[in-house]
Amino acid sequence: MSKLLAVLILLLSPVMALGAGGSAIPLQKSKIDLYDQESLQRGAQYFVDYCMGCHSLEFMRYSRLADDLGIDEADLRENLLRGGAEPGDMMTIAMRPDDAEAWFGMAVPDLTLVTRWRSPDWVYTFLKSFYVDPSRPYGVNNALFQDVGMPHMLGGLQGTQRGVYKTTMVDGEEHKTIQGVELVEAGVLSPQAYDQMVRDLTAFLTYAGEPIILERRQLGIYVLLFLGLFFVVAYLLKKEYWKDVH
Structure with missing residues (x-):
């Protein structure tokens, strides 16, 4: 586990450095809406x-x-x-x-x-x-x-x-x-x-x-709701098919 963590840090360090702008000062939270x-x-x-x-x-x-x-x-x-x-x-x-x-x-x-x-x-x-x-x-x-x-x-x-x-x-x-x-x-x-x-x-x-970002976020909510409903239906269907086996 420690080796995997070390590899992830090495892979992500260039990305983190870019996001920080290569500067010693900390980034301030923009808190945009x-x-x-x-x-x-x-x-x-x-x-x-x-x-x-x-x-x-x-x-x-x-x-x-x-x-x-x-x-x-x-x-x-x-x-x-x-x-x-x-x-x-x-x-x-x-x-x-x-x-x-x-x-x-x-x-x-x-x-x-x-x-x-x-x-x-x-x-x-x-x-x-x-x-x-x-x-x-x-x-x-x-x-x-x-x-x-x-x-x-x-x-x-x-x-x-x-x-x-x-x-x-x-x-x-x-x-x-x-x-x-x-x-x-x-x-x-x-x-x-x-x-x-x-x-x-x-x-x-x-x-x-990313002009589509708000529409994409809204679409993501609908997808998660669909997956949640589908999970319930799939679970009930699984119980019905396997009730004689279990």
Whole structure:
């Protein structure tokens, strides 16, 4: 049994490392509610307003989003469509990969599957973990994703944070390790309001990664109920067939 456990740990350790983002700071629980349609609607608006200048959702269609989240066409056109996009279009952006690589040093990733790749808790923690770092090109770093090559687009809303470090001595030299962040100057939003905004955005990205998820969960309940009923029928039938034998 101990050998089997050791093998499982070895097999799962790369997956766990990926989910943790390779960082020493712990992930915070996002506590998203995919049944909260208003939260998903707000998250969609936040994504279009703050993220879609650089990041696409190239596997998501505007019309699918509107149908799933209860957004009528008038609101869709007024609030979410940008740059002449139509409801039937995919949520792509005008930025070319070559331009992104020249400006940011790398191609900007599409975010359709980011919560399936990283996890909702990772995305939620990442959006709360930017801190001032003058050594970086945009003046900020991220405690969860060190040396990330992007600005903090929500910085004006969250405010200014500084890094919290742990200092250790190695061979007589001080080494600092990032342990977290703390708010030093409030932004437009209160910490509670910013947390809710990030939670809404994380919920929307989780939905975008698997739009069928709510329907699949509902279908799963029906399947379990059917299997439970079928088990009772099968058990009674078995007793009837085998009553003369037993």
